[in-house]
Amino acid sequence: MSGAEAAAELVAGLGFAVRDMPLPLYLNGWCLALLREEAAGERLDLTGAPVEVLDVAAGADRAAALWRLLAGAAALRLEARGVGGSVWETVGAGSCEAEATAAAVYDLLARVRAGSGGDEGRRIVGWESAVRHPWRSPRDIGGELACHLLEPVAGVPCVGAVLRLAGSPSEVRVLACDLSVTRAVDKAVYGVLRGHVLEAGRPTGADFAEFAEKDQVRLAELDDGSERTGGIGHLRDVLRRHAMPVSTQRLAEEAGAVLVRAKISAEPPPAEQLPGGPGLWDAPRPGHGGTVAPAQLSLPCERDRVEVSRAFHENSKLRAGYGTLPKVDLARAGAPVQGLLARAHRDFPHARRVYGLADLERPVLAPLEETVSRRRSWAPIGATPLGLPELAGVLRMAYGTTGSGRLGPTSTVPLRATPSAGGLYPIDLFVLVTRVDGVEPGLYYFHPSRMELQLVTTDYDLEDVLAHSGYAARVGQAAAIVLYVASFRRNQWKYWERGYRTVLLDCGHLAHSVVLTANASGLVAHPMVAFADDYFNRLVGVDGVDDAVLYLTLLGRAKERP
Numbered sequence: 001m002s003g004a005e006a007a008a009e010l011v012a013g014l015g016f017a018v019r020d021m022p023l024p025l026y027l028n029g030w031c032l033a034l035l036r037e038e039a040a041g042e043r044l045d046l047t048g049a050p051v052e053v054l055d056v057a058a059g060a061d062r063a064a065a066l067w068r069l070l071a072g073a074a075a076l077r078l079e080a081r082g083v084g085g086s087v088w089e090t091v092g093a094g095s096c097e098a099e100a101t102a103a104a105v106y107d108l109l110a111r112v113r114a115g116s117g118g119d120e121g122r123r124i125v126g127w128e129s130a131v132r133h134p135w136r137s138p139r140d141i142g143g144e145l146a147c148h149l150l151e152p153v154a155g156v157p158c159v160g161a162v163l164r165l166a167g168s169p170s171e172v173r174v175l176a177c178d179l180s181v182t183r184a185v186d187k188a189v190y191g192v193l194r195g196h197v198l199e200a201g202r203p204t205g206a207d208f209a210e211f212a213e214k215d216q217v218r219l220a221e222l223d224d225g226s227e228r229t230g231g232i233g234h235l236r237d238v239l240r241r242h243a244m245p246v247s248t249q250r251l252a253e254e255a256g257a258v259l260v261r262a263k264i265s266a267e268p269p270p271a272e273q274l275p276g277g278p279g280l281w282d283a284p285r286p287g288h289g290g291t292v293a294p295a296q297l298s299l300p301c302e303r304d305r306v307e308v309s310r311a312f313h314e315n316s317k318l319r320a321g322y323g324t325l326p327k328v329d330l331a332r333a334g335a336p337v338q339g340l341l342a343r344a345h346r347d348f349p350h351a352r353r354v355y356g357l358a359d360l361e362r363p364v365l366a367p368l369e370e371t372v373s374r375r376r377s378w379a380p381i382g383a384t385p386l387g388l389p390e391l392a393g394v395l396r397m398a399y400g401t402t403g404s405g406r407l408g409p410t411s412t413v414p415l416r417a418t419p420s421a422g423g424l425y426p427i428d429l430f431v432l433v434t435r436v437d438g439v440e441p442g443l444y445y446f447h448p449s450r451m452e453l454q455l456v457t458t459d460y461d462l463e464d465v466l467a468h469s470g471y472a473a474r475v476g477q478a479a480a481i482v483l484y485v486a487s488f489r490r491n492q493w494k495y496w497e498r499g500y501r502t503v504l505l506d507c508g509h510l511a512h513s514v515v516l517t518a519n520a521s522g523l524v525a526h527p528m529v530a531f532a533d534d535y536f537n538r539l540v541g542v543d544g545v546d547d548a549v550l551y552l553t554l555l556g557r558a559k560e561r562p
Contacts, residue, residue: 002256003063003067003095003256003257004062004063004066004067005256006095006254006255006256006257007063007066007067007070007093007254007256007257008066009254009257010070010073010074010093010252010254010257010259011034011066011069011070011073012037012040013252013254014073014074014077015037015077016034016035016036016037016054016073016076016077017034017035017036017037017038017039017040017041018032018033018034018035018066018069019032019033019035019039019042020032020033020062021033021056021197023197025136026135026136026137026141027134027135027136027193028060028132028133028134028135028136029058029059029060029061029065029132029134029190029193030058030059030060030061030062030064030065031056031057031058031065031193031194031197032056032057032058032062032065032066032069033053033055033056034053034054034055034056034057034069034072034073034076035051035052035053035054036052036054039051054073054076055069055072055073055076056069056194056197056198057069057072057194058134058190058191058193058194058197059190060131060132060186060190064190065190067093067094067103068093068190070093070257070259071090071091071092071093071103071104071107071259072091074091074093074251074252074259074261075090075091078091078251078261088108088111088112088263088264089108089261089262089263089264090104090107090108090111090261090262090263091104091251091259091260091261091262092104092105092106092107092259092260092261092262093257093258093259093260094257094258094260095256095257095258096258097250097253097258097260098231098232099232099258100250100258100259100260101232101248101260101262102231102232102235103260104248104260104261104262105235105239105246105248105262106156106176106177106178106184106187107177107262108246108262108263108264109153109154109156109158109177109244110153110158110175110176110177112153112154112264113150113153113158113175113177114175121148121149121150121151121160122148122149122215122216122217123146123147123148123149123215123216123217124147124148124149124159124181124185124216124217124218124219124222125216125217125218125219126218126219126220127147127182127185127189127219129219130182130185130219130220130223131182131185131186131189133145133189134189134190134192134193134196141165141166142165142166142167143163143164143165143166143168144163144164145161145162145163145189145192146161146162146164147159147160147161147162147185147188147189148160148161148162149181149217149222150175153177154238154239154242154243154244155238155239155241155242156177156178156179156235156238156239157177157178157179157180157181157184157222158175158176158177158184159175159176159177159178159181159184159185159187159188160173160174160175160188161173161174161175161176161185161188161189161191161192162192163192163195163196170199172192172195172196173192174188174191174192174194174195175188175191176188176191179234179235179238180223181219181222181223182219182222182223185219244264245264246262246263246264247262247263248260248261248262248263249261249262312497312500315497316497316498316500316501317498318498326494326496328494330407333407335410335411338407338411338413339411341407341413341423341424342407342411342412342413342414344413344414344423344424344425344426344490345425345428345447345448345449346428346445346447346487347445347447347454348445348447348454348455348456349454351445351454351455351456352455353440353442353444353453353454353455354452354453354454354455355388355438355439355444355452355453356451356452357388357392357395357396357451357452357453358396358451360388360389360392360393361389362389362393363389363390363393363521363522365517365520365521366519366520366521366522368520371516371519371520372516372519374519375515375516375519375525376524377525377526377527378474378526379524379526379558379559380524380558380559381474381477381478381479381524381526381554381556381557381558381559382556382557382558382559382560383435383477384479384557384560385435385436385437385479385557386435386436386437386479386480386523386555386556386557387436387437388436388437388438388439390521390523391431391433391436391439391480391555392451393517393521394514394517394518394521394523394555395429395431395446395453396451397417397513397517398417398418398429398510398513398514398516398517399416399417399418399429399446399448399510399513399514400416400417400448400451401414401415401416401448401449401451402415402416402417403415405423414448414449416448417513418506418509418510418513419506419509420506420509421491421495421499421502421505421506422491422494422495422502424490424491424494425448425490425506426486426487426488426490426491426499426502426503426506427484427485427486427487427503427506427507427510427550428445428446428484428485428486428487429445429446429448429482429483429484429485429510430443430444430445430446430456430482430483430485430540431443431444431445431446431453431480431481431482431483432444432465432480432481432483432539433453433479433480434462434478434479434480434481435479435480436479436480439453440455440458441458441462442455442456442457442458443455443456443457443458443460443483443539443540444456456540456541457539457541460539464535465481465539468531468532468535468536469528469530469531469532469552470528470530470531471528471530474526474528474554475528475554477554477556478526478554478555478556479555479556479557480554480555480556481552481553481554481555482514482552482553482555483536483540483549483551483552484507484510484511484549484550484551484552484553485540485542485547485548485549485550486503486507486547486548486549486550487546487547488500488503488546488547488548489546489547491503491506503550504550507550507551511527511551511553514553515527515553518553518555522557522558523555523556523557523558524554524555524556524557524558525553525554525555526553526554527551527552527553528551528552528553528554529551529552531549531552533548533549536549536552537549
């Protein structure tokens with residue numbers, strides 16, 4: 001079990017649940033929410049009922065955020081039991097006792113420093129090269145995240161991070177202590193990220209006149225590999241030399257995770273120095289009552305239900321550093337290969353019925369803006385049959401051959417209105433005709449080069465088609481159904497695993513072309529993914545592996561208004 005997994009086990013053992021908090025795209029890092037035990041697990045909740053957030057932690061990665069959240073969970077549990085709760089004691093978490101002790105002591109020192117009023121400090125520059133900035137593009141935000149080196153606490157360096165954003169009435173200030181200034185900067189800036197997520201700021205400029213910057217100092221000058229980066233033994237020596245009486249106690253341990261409680265074992269400082277007094281800085285205390293989780297947590301993607309698609313996406317990535325695809329120069333391909341690429345379609349040459357579409361009357365099209373603005377998938381479909389010219393216009397404009405491109409010195413390939421990766425056109429259009437004037441009901445193939453509808457089969461029961469559709473009544477209203485059938489081999493010889501992505505994208509491009517041209521022709525076009533794959537694969541005659549039905553679009557005349 002990894003340390004992070006052990007930390008998660010300890011959180012659960014304390015009676016809490018952990019959920020990821022979605023971050024806006026302009027932020028880096030990871031944010032976790034601490035919830036009550038009954039909120040454990042990702043469950044679909046369409047009511048969007050509020051989920052109380054007990055605490056939030058942020059870090060450069062999930063593990064860093066989880067350790068901080070574990071410490072907050074333990075502190076809240078102690079407080080609920082009537083133990084602790086004083087600002088002069090804290091809980092730290094780590095993969096071993098020394099690490100957890102250091103985390104607790106550093107947090108305690110930051111609390112001591114948080115209530116001490118105004119201060120002078122030096123602005124730390126160059127920290128972005130050592131610590132991942134919580135903002136993805138810092139130069140493009142209106143505002144700044146600044147770090148300041150303050151006077152040490154009991155000999156331990158102290159860093160204050162301040163976030164000010166343009167247009168925001170508040171700013172977030174967080175302190176962190178550590179013998180390593182780099183680690184202190186990391187804790188401070190991700191403490192600021194936590195405050196930003198919680199919107200826990202104070203009025204901008206409040207008491208800021210008390211804070212004056214002396215000068216600037218580069219982070220590299222502060223952390224030069226000297227004794228500042230020493231371990232827990234060195235930390236105890238520093239505290240002893242500065243007469244800071246801190247005692248520690250191990251609270252819990254899981255294989256790979258430890259919780260330690262730290263407290264000042266002497267009389268506390270005067271009341272005027274307590275956090276919440278005149279100090280400029282926010283004490284890093286756990287808990288944030290009244291916060292609710294964002295609505296996204298009500299619409300979860302349970303990992304075991306999307307695992308295969310995530311694995312596919314990972315395995316279909318292109319990586320610039322690797323030769324992940326074969327090198328293909330089609331201009332040098334042999335004539336048989338070039339000829340095959342030029343025939344990116346199927347053919348049913350011996351069909352009993354063939355309807356020519358090229359010379360039919362062209363439909364009158366609505367303007368583009370009108371077409372786009374009136375498009376509705378669930379627009380009412382009337383019972384009037386389609387005309388063959390209308391159906392032909394949709395097929396021709398969406399997927400008919402519109403030109404040719406040169407492939408080597410002697411060969412050309414047909415080009416179509418809809419884009420396709422590599423010009424390979426792995427999608428074929430089949431049309432299930434039910435009510436089209438002058439066309440025998442049946443399943444047809446649209447031949448894009450010949451501009452023909454070629455009969456494939458009439459050997460099916462329309463009631464079976466409806467029964468294997470997600471919205472049988474709606475499908476029954478359609479005058480024709482367009483079936484998008486993928487030929488994966490036509491694409492994946494070149495694009496391998498990534499080819500599956502491009503086939504799906506090609507299908508989406510083509511489906512939108514069908515929808516757009518149908519609406520421009522005054523028809524209703526209803527895209528649909530609610531169908532039983534195996535049934536429709538059998539209907540077309542494909543195996544569902546190398547060739548498969550991906551998508552449907554229902555076509556029909558718009559129902560006339562009374």
